[in-house]
Amino acid sequence: MNHEDENELFARLESELAEQESADVVDLDKVRTARTAPPDETSGPEGGDGADDGAVMVDSPAVSGPGLMERIRGARRNALLPGWLRSKPELLDAAGWLIGHVGHTAAYHAIRTPYYAANLAVRAPVGAAKFTGGVLRWASDAEGAAQRQAAADRGNAAVADYLKLARLRDRRVRWRGAVVALSLLVGLPAALAVHILAPTWLTATAIGALTLVLGRLGAPADRPVISRAVVPTRVERLTSGMVERALGSLGIAEVNKALAKGGEGIGFPHPIRQDGPGWRADVDLPHGVTVADIMDRRDRLASGLRRPVGCVWPEPVSDEHAGRMMLWVGHRPLNKVASPAWPLAKTGEASLFDPIPFGTDQRGRKVEATLIYDNMLIGAIPRMGKTVALRTLLLAAALDVRAEVLVWELKGTGDLEGLEQVAADYGSGPDDATCTAALSSIRYVHKDLERRAKVISSLPKDTCPDKKVTPELAAKPSLGLHPLVLSVDECQELFSHPELGKEAGELCTDIIKRGPALGVILLLATQRPDKASLPTGIKANIGSRFCLRVMDQDANDMVLGTSMYKGGIRATTFTRSDKGIGYLVGAADDPQIVRAYYTDTVQADRICRRARAARIKAGTLTGHAAGQTPERASANTTLLADILAVMPAKEAKVWNETLIERLAELRPEIYQGWEGEQLTAALKPFGIETVQVGKRVGGKFHNRRGITRADITRAAAERDRNRDAG
Numbered sequence: 001m002n003h004e005d006e007n008e009l010f011a012r013l014e015s016e017l018a019e020q021e022s023a024d025v026v027d028l029d030k031v032r033t034a035r036t037a038p039p040d041e042t043s044g045p046e047g048g049d050g051a052d053d054g055a056v057m058v059d060s061p062a063v064s065g066p067g068l069m070e071r072i073r074g075a076r077r078n079a080l081l082p083g084w085l086r087s088k089p090e091l092l093d094a095a096g097w098l099i100g101h102v103g104h105t106a107a108y109h110a111i112r113t114p115y116y117a118a119n120l121a122v123r124a125p126v127g128a129a130k131f132t133g134g135v136l137r138w139a140s141d142a143e144g145a146a147q148r149q150a151a152a153d154r155g156n157a158a159v160a161d162y163l164k165l166a167r168l169r170d171r172r173v174r175w176r177g178a179v180v181a182l183s184l185l186v187g188l189p190a191a192l193a194v195h196i197l198a199p200t201w202l203t204a205t206a207i208g209a210l211t212l213v214l215g216r217l218g219a220p221a222d223r224p225v226i227s228r229a230v231v232p233t234r235v236e237r238l239t240s241g242m243v244e245r246a247l248g249s250l251g252i253a254e255v256n257k258a259l260a261k262g263g264e265g266i267g268f269p270h271p272i273r274q275d276g277p278g279w280r281a282d283v284d285l286p287h288g289v290t291v292a293d294i295m296d297r298r299d300r301l302a303s304g305l306r307r308p309v310g311c312v313w314p315e316p317v318s319d320e321h322a323g324r325m326m327l328w329v330g331h332r333p334l335n336k337v338a339s340p341a342w343p344l345a346k347t348g349e350a351s352l353f354d355p356i357p358f359g360t361d362q363r364g365r366k367v368e369a370t371l372i373y374d375n376m377l378i379g380a381i382p383r384m385g386k387t388v389a390l391r392t393l394l395l396a397a398a399l400d401v402r403a404e405v406l407v408w409e410l411k412g413t414g415d416l417e418g419l420e421q422v423a424a425d426y427g428s429g430p431d432d433a434t435c436t437a438a439l440s441s442i443r444y445v446h447k448d449l450e451r452r453a454k455v456i457s458s459l460p461k462d463t464c465p466d467k468k469v470t471p472e473l474a475a476k477p478s479l480g481l482h483p484l485v486l487s488v489d490e491c492q493e494l495f496s497h498p499e500l501g502k503e504a505g506e507l508c509t510d511i512i513k514r515g516p517a518l519g520v521i522l523l524l525a526t527q528r529p530d531k532a533s534l535p536t537g538i539k540a541n542i543g544s545r546f547c548l549r550v551m552d553q554d555a556n557d558m559v560l561g562t563s564m565y566k567g568g569i570r571a572t573t574f575t576r577s578d579k580g581i582g583y584l585v586g587a588a589d590d591p592q593i594v595r596a597y598y599t600d601t602v603q604a605d606r607i608c609r610r611a612r613a614a615r616i617k618a619g620t621l622t623g624h625a626a627g628q629t630p631e632r633a634s635a636n637t638t639l640l641a642d643i644l645a646v647m648p649a650k651e652a653k654v655w656n657e658t659l660i661e662r663l664a665e666l667r668p669e670i671y672q673g674w675e676g677e678q679l680t681a682a683l684k685p686f687g688i689e690t691v692q693v694g695k696r697v698g699g700k701f702h703n704r705r706g707i708t709r710a711d712i713t714r715a716a717a718e719r720d721r722n723r724d725a726g
């Protein structure tokens with residue numbers, strides 16, 4: 001393009017730009033320069049305006065991110081001492097193991113000492129012969145015989161060598177013979193002198209020692225006299241190669257691609273190290289692979305590592321990216337490691353305001369749970385350890401003398417019967433009567449929420465600044481703000497009850513929502529964590545969850561919370577023998593794998609006797625345990641009066657549905673939406689049964705469930721009598 005062309009182009013450009021409404025001012029010199037300058041790497045594909053704005057590259061060559069100080073401040077500090085030295089239980093565990101190991105070895109050999117002695121005595125003659133033969137061979141320079149023979153066999157060519165060797169032998173035999181002769185000359189009379197002059201014990205010790213030495217010498221190399229007290233199991237050290245090999249065996253395409261590239265995609269941000277009784281590897285999985293993908297294949301990973309499944313525990317690292325995996329490989333399967341005793345089993349009291357010992361993690365470290373301001377749901381398939389875990393929490397509650405404990409065990413096997421001696425209310429059985437009583441107990445707790453809320457709101461701000469129960473407030477019996485623990489084992493029996501379930505679910509949901517600040521703790525255990533047996537409100541609001549083995553994703557998420565399965569927290573990976581082992585969510589920031597402490601019914605009974613004695617001393621034994629009628633509440637204290645109000649005296653019997661319609665008109669806030677079964681259940685605690693009521697409607701005769709007015713008046717009179725007497 002010549003100069004004229006260029007001028008024409010810029011003239012046109014100038015006029016076009018002048019026509020634009022925005023009338024942007026363009027620096028023509030710059031545009032000229034841009035045309036003549038070499039193409040700028042930073043300009044975008046559109047050029048034009050971009051040249052002026054200085055388009056930004058997607059990947060800036062400039063170093064960005066936190067500065068030096070920020071990086072130094074954000075750096076992770078390694079612990080001064082190894083984990084096992086900082087954790088008392090781990091230290092005690094290690095010390096206990098060492099003492100046990102040494103003790104076992106000593107006892108093992110002590111028992112076998114007579115056998116070892118006899119064995120050595122039998123072998124001593126062989127040993128003596130071996131010793132004599134050895135001395136003779138040494139004195140006669142037998143070790144050089146082979147060389148001398150070889151030199152002799154080579155004939156004249158090796159005469160000089162032979163003569164040299166023969167001279168060497170003569171010299172050796174001469175001085176070695178002298179040593180032997182001298183030893184005999186001094187040794188034999190010395191031995192004789194010891195035999196005659198020394199006390200018997202010294203002679204016996206000398207003969208014993210000689211026998212042992214000769215016996216040891218006489219033992220064949222392949223049959224040692226002393227057998228091994230412990231056979232160490234060889235645990236192969238975990239290496240990055242093993243981890244990569246195991247990951248490669250999972251059939252995950254991204255991992256295989258990363259490994260095919262030479263392992264570039266799998267990283268190890270920290271060295272693999274010993275962590276408690278196992279190895280810990282921090283692994284950066286290939287891009288796009290999440291820890292959940294690996295956890296899903298835990299059994300295959302274990303196979304790839306050539307370790308039992310119970311030894312292999314991959315976990316996400318919550319404050320890292322989704323591909324950072326903490327792989328812990330134990331020396332022994334978790335379910336084979338002896339479970340430590342519950343720390344409060346023999347002595348001690350508990351405070352529900354402090355963390356209470358609940359179990360241990362894979363590394364044997366104590367895991368605690370704080371019950372106050374919280375609730376807990378425990379779920380699993382049958383026989384995995386729900387009741388045992390619940391019992392541990394209840395035993396801790398029993399050991400806090402301030403706590404009022406209400407125990408409902410709806411299986412009927414008496415797994416929690418030890419707690420009857422401390423419980424303010426107690427019941428065992430899956431029958432309707434127990435479920436009804438449990439519901440009354442729940443109503444009592446629910447009603448108490450209101451009282452507690454009123455007490456707290458009436459307290460001055462300096463006594464109760466956070467508007468919640470504190471240990472100081474709980475210690476004042478006049479306020480009635482002590483911890484109130486309500487537990488329902490096999491709660492599915494109640495929640496899926498055709499008549500009682502709806503009300504129980506609603507009340508428990510309310511207790512879960514309002515109870516924590518008011519010192520009310522709800523503990524639920526279920527073996528059927530499904531929609532029908534676990535009201536949504538409970539599932540959504542419960543704070544802490546412990547999920548032992550379950551069979552599918554739905555049950556997992558029902559207990560642990562929505563999306564836990566997707567996040568890799570999968571109680572489905574536990575095996576049949578992982579009893580008492582589960583995911584504990586909510587007790588700490590991250591989900592933890594915990595083996596709950598195990599206490600059997602005999603131990604539980606003993607602990608409860610201790611707790612009862614402490615409660616008697618503190619004057620806090622109440623209700624059922626104290627032989628009093630437990631405090632329970634009926635569905636509605638005004639129900640009887642309400643029914644009498646809507647059922648005129650001339651009407652002897654009325655259908656449930658008609659009664660509900662009238663009640664709903666009277667008090668819609670209470671009775672709206674009630675169903676016939678709910679009314680039946682609400683009347684049960686008063687001892688009122690529904691009956692068949694026949695009625696003609698539109699010329700047709702209908703028979704439906706209904707209520708007799710006489711029953712209501714009788715129940716109301718009885719209640720009033722009791723009230724007056726009380």
Ligand SMILES: Nc1ncnc2c1ncn2[C@@H]1O[C@H](COP(=O)(O)OP(=O)(O)OP(=O)(O)O)[C@@H](O)[C@H]1O
Binds near residue numbers: 382389411581
């Ligand atoms: N923490 C534990 N450590 C070792 N073994 C345990 C542990 N918890 C439970 N077990 C074993 O599992 C068995 C069943 O426990 P538990 O009765 O608590 O199960 P469950 O889930 O409540 O059963 P179900 O659903 O039938 O009531 C116990 O008898 C015990 O042998």
